Amino acid sequence: MQTVPQGVYEPAWMEIDLDAFEFNLDAIKRHVGDKVKFMPVLKGDAYGAGAEVCAEAAVGAGVDALAVVRVREAVALRSSGVKLPILNLGFCTDLEITDLLKYNISQSVHRLDLVAKLNAVALASGKIIGVHLNVDTGMSRSGLPFRDVNDFFELIKGLKGLKLEGVFTHFHSADGEDKSFAYGQIAEFETVRAAALNAGFSQLLFHTANTAATIDIPESHFDMVRPGIGIYGLYASRHISRKLNLRQISSLRALVSNVQTLNAGCGVSYGHTYVTDRRTKIATVQAGYVDGVNRRLSNVGYALIHGQVCPIAGRVTMDQTMLELPDSTDVKVGDVATFYGSDGSETILMDDHLDIVGIAHEIQTGIAVRVPRVYLRGGEVVRIMRYSAFSTSKEG
Incomplete structure (x- = not known):
């Protein structure tokens, strides 16, 4: 977790x-x-x-x-x-x-x-x-x-x-x-x-x-x-050899801000392109397409919470994304969702979405400047870079 x-x-x-x-x-x-x-x-x-x-x-x-x-x-x-x-x-x-x-x-x-x-x-x-x-x-x-x-x-x-x-x-x-x-x-x-x-x-x-x-x-x-x-740690296409075993360096994570249970027949997000077919738990996560969750992942992408795969429910919005939760998962506000990276035994690679988004370059470079960059060594934070429209702050 x-x-x-x-x-x-x-x-x-x-x-x-x-x-x-x-x-x-x-x-x-x-x-x-x-x-x-x-x-x-x-x-x-x-x-x-x-x-x-x-x-x-x-x-x-x-x-x-x-x-x-x-x-x-x-x-x-x-x-x-x-x-x-x-x-x-x-x-x-x-x-x-x-x-x-x-x-x-x-x-x-x-x-x-x-x-x-x-x-x-x-x-x-x-x-x-x-x-x-x-x-x-x-x-x-x-x-x-x-x-x-x-x-x-x-x-x-x-x-x-x-x-x-x-x-x-x-x-x-x-x-x-x-x-x-x-x-x-x-x-x-x-x-x-x-x-x-x-x-x-x-x-x-x-x-x-x-x-x-x-x-x-x-x-x-x-x-x-x-x-x-x-x-x-990314590749431009599936036709490039993986013999060097390059490692994806970036993970994108965001907090769960809302959890609700919807009855069957409820639409989710703009246009109601996703409609529940049963009582379904839906989590709202504080990352949208401006943050790096590509809009083409709407209804086909997924994230990880508690090490479990959670499909994207409906259209990815600018600042938030909704996820369908497994019935057995006890997700709470403040829990962490992973759009790229590892959680438990599960990992989502940017290369996993080549067929949807097209190239990993677009995913890697599409993470907005408002998202802080957290640098890790040995799993520990060594530096944080924050950007704004007016200045850059460096910490750590």
Whole structure:
């Protein structure tokens, strides 16, 4: 039976197991070997797990660099004391270029206008900005077209304000059952790599591997891997091997705020999409879709109370969710419901809902900032992070 962690006074909270996080980092690191650098992705506030705390743990685990997708995320990591190389994989606005210099942040590039701006600002400051070339090998989201890489390599040789540190691409289907698309991208990337070496760039970091490729496609490792969702113990699809035994680091729990017994024929929640077919105990729990209980789990998802499975009854609402209770369960107001995580011998994994929600990323990142992050080691609270619209408080 779950209890409220020490120091938590809110009706819903997210628990983050730092032991599991470090286990995942170590498992991936051992899998790729010492010759391959390891750059975990901490974008989106470490997929909602808290970038500052996760970065501290990652640095302690011996990773080589960190990746984000916003300059602001990189600045926050620097401000928290991170000294490792940080690569912004995403977009950089004109007004953020000075932050790249001030905080020593490497920037991904593919647009020539951004390259020119970066170079001009760097030259004016007397400093150099490190850049990684993003090459589009099939994602069709961002990246320099494959046909233009030779021209880029010749161009950047003459830009004294920039240092080309690496070249990368992104897989579009490495998590699919058919890996042939990924191997096709690797073949194209090998051509890019050869072009870079022929142009005289012999000290670059070449990297392609997301979590799926890191686990299942060793040919994608090159000089560095950059897993994201896997370091949090999650998988993008059912077609990724579970051979590393990664551990889900996050649990979502909330308090029961009401328990009632309804007669047969009573509708529950908006639209009465659930109607009792007998006398039924219903618990109201203080977590809704804004807190991370995805609305698509309405009438098909479930939670755990007292180690027993309790189906979601009716539509998940914004702030609350109703659960159908087993007849034999003596649930009371103040008891803890677990939407993700373990209670007794039962466990709910975010991966269990892949067929309903689509991807674990959406679940992990969908836990609202109003839900405090409770960090555990050895089952004990070591830190609590609380966010609000106006400030961030740190405790523990």
